[in-house]
Every structure is written in structure tokens, then in C-alpha cells.
Amino acid sequence: MSGKVYLIGAGPGDPELLTRKAWRLIQSADAVLHDELVSPEILALVPPFARVFSVGKRCRRRAVTQEEINTLMVACAQSGLTVVRLKGGDPLIFGRSGEELDALREAEVKFEIVPGVTAACAAAAAARIPLTDRRFASELVFVPGQLASGKSTQAAWERLSPNATVVVYMPGADYARVSAQLVEAGLNPETPCLIVSCASMPEEQRLLTTLEGLPEVSAGPSPSLLIVGAVAALGSGAPGKPVHNAFIESFSVGHVWCDVRRTPWHRKEKGLPCLLAGEEGKTRDWGK
Numbered sequence: 001m002s003g004k005v006y007l008i009g010a011g012p013g014d015p016e017l018l019t020r021k022a023w024r025l026i027q028s029a030d031a032v033l034h035d036e037l038v039s040p041e042i043l044a045l046v047p048p049f050a051r052v053f054s055v056g057k058r059c060r061r062r063a064v065t066q067e068e069i070n071t072l073m074v075a076c077a078q079s080g081l082t083v084v085r086l087k088g089g090d091p092l093i094f095g096r097s098g099e100e101l102d103a104l105r106e107a108e109v110k111f112e113i114v115p116g117v118t119a120a121c122a123a124a125a126a127a128r129i130p131l132t133d134r135r136f137a138s139e140l141v142f143v144p145g146q147l148a149s150g151k152s153t154q155a156a157w158e159r160l161s162p163n164a165t166v167v168v169y170m171p172g173a174d175y176a177r178v179s180a181q182l183v184e185a186g187l188n189p190e191t192p193c194l195i196v197s198c199a200s201m202p203e204e205q206r207l208l209t210t211l212e213g214l215p216e217v218s219a220g221p222s223p224s225l226l227i228v229g230a231v232a233a234l235g236s237g238a239p240g241k242p243v244h245n246a247f248i249e250s251f252s253v254g255h256v257w258c259d260v261r262r263t264p265w266h267r268k269e270k271g272l273p274c275l276l277a278g279e280e281g282k283t284r285d286w287g288k
């Protein structure tokens with residue numbers, strides 16, 4: 001008797017962000033194939049009798065090839081097992097699910113997809129910012145920092161709009177390269193960008209800068225994600241920094257000072273300069 005494969009999104013790491021269906025299926029799995037980014041807290045939900053396989057690929061280090069993952073997944077299902085293929089975030093966004101779905105269809109294995117909270121949504125929620133805003137960010141673009149083939153990502157970024165929020169998944173540590181490609185794609189060097197590391201987890205970190213300042217930033221804990229665009233400057237700053245009475249104080253994040261008494265766009269509506277201030281009182285009118 002053939003089993004069934006469930007491709008499940010494990011979300012950003014916090015078990016409370018799992019869907020109820022994902023929680024139930026993980027606890028009843030006979031076999032679990034999980035990516036490296038699935039948190040230990042979520043893996044703790046796997047029943048003790050289940051076979052657990054770590055098949056993660058990270059930073060181009062591949063202990064298991066994609067072909068081997070496909071073969072193992074199909075073999076477990078054909079043995080009559082209920083298989084959970086557990087992926088960080090949402091399984092359909094930069095998760096190589098297309099290749100695995102092809103393998104399951106070819107083997108005529110039954111499967112079901114259970115969506116999860118993707119990293120972009122988790123990072124934006126952690127920063128308390130929207131990913132879209134009809135006033136100045138009507139488009140949303142997800143792009144990979146690295147392509148599976150190792151080819152340049154420039155071709156994927158040539159269609160970027162200055163009115164879009166651009167979310168760079170897996171940006172890597174070479175922020176200078178990312179910044180150069182985004183500027184070359186037409187974005188203003190003073191466009192705000194927010195780096196979110198370990199979204200939703202206790203070790204979460206956030207840093208606000210601009211594309212111009214991005215090359216100076218050191219890589220934070222992995223996994224990380226980069227949000228680029230007007231919405232990135234709407235957040236409350238670093239974790240643990242309270243914001244009282246809806247944006248009434250200033251804070252420092254990284255090497256960029258942000259006046260959040262009003263967002264740049266609220267200040268522009270009032271005819272005030274829209275400032276991002278750097279060291280020693282240096283200022284830039286980003287709103288122009």
C-alpha cells in the first residue's frame with residue numbers, strides 16, 4: 001500500500017506560527033525529511049517512532065543532493081509511510097518544491113501541500129511594518145540572493161520598480177554585491193533597507209540602513225532576509241527598543257539614526273524635511 005507525502009511549511013521557526021494542520025501532520029508522521037532551517041522546537045513535535053532525516057542544504061554546502069532527497073521521499077511513501085517533507089518558511093517559495101513535486105508525480109505518489117508563513121511575512125511582522133502600502137509601495141517582489149545554478153542574479157533584478165518593496169531571500173554576507181545590483185537595477189542609493197535575522201526567534205536581530213550604507217554592514221546571524229523599499233523605514237527599530245505613543249522618539253539602529261517622530265512620508269506631507277541622519281549630525285533628505 002502506497003503512503004502519502006505532505007510538503008509542509010514550517011514557517012520562520014516559532015512553533016506557534018505553524019498552522020494547526022501542519023502541527024497535526026508533524027505529530028502523526030512516520031517519516032520526516034527536514035531542511036536545516038527547521039527549528040529544534042518544531043522538530044521536537046515529531047513522534048519518537050518516526051524516522052527523521054536531515055536533508056538540509058545551506059550556504060551551498062550540500063550533504064544530500066536534490067536527487068537523493070527525491071529518491072528517499074518517494075521510497076518512504078512507496079513503503080506505505082506517511083511522509084512529512086518539512087521546509088522552512090513556505091514550501092512553495094524558494095524551497096525547490098517544484099523539483100520534488102515533479103518526482104512525486106512521476107512516481108505516482110499521492111501528495112498534499114500545506115502552506116507556511118514565509119520569511120518575508122515573518123520578518124515584516126517582527127519589524128511591525130507592512131510589505132505593501134498603497135501610498136508608496138504598491139508592488140511586492142521576492143528575489144533570491146543566490147541562484148541554484150550559481151549564475152548572476154542581475155537578470156532577475158532588472159525588472160525592479162522604485163515603487164516596489166523588494167525582499168531578498170538568502171542575501172548572503174556580500175552586502176556590497178547586493179547593494180550594487182539593486183542600485184544598478186534602478187533603486188535610489190538612499191532607499192531604506194532592513195536586515196532581519198532569525199525572525200520570530202529569541203535571537204532575532206534587526207538593522208536598518210540604506211542601500212548606500214549596506215556594504216558597511218557585517219553579516220548577522222543566519223538565516224537572514226533583506227527588505228528594501230520605503231516600508232523598511234516605518235519600523236520601530238531594534239528589538240527591545242520600545243516605541244511610545246506611536247512614533248514619538250528617535251532611536252539609533254546600526255550606523256543610521258532614524259527620526260521616527262514622523263515617518264519621512266508623514267513629514268513630507270507637512271512640508272518638513274524627510275531626514276535620515278548619520279554620524280555627527282549629517283543628514284540626508286531621502287524624501288526628495
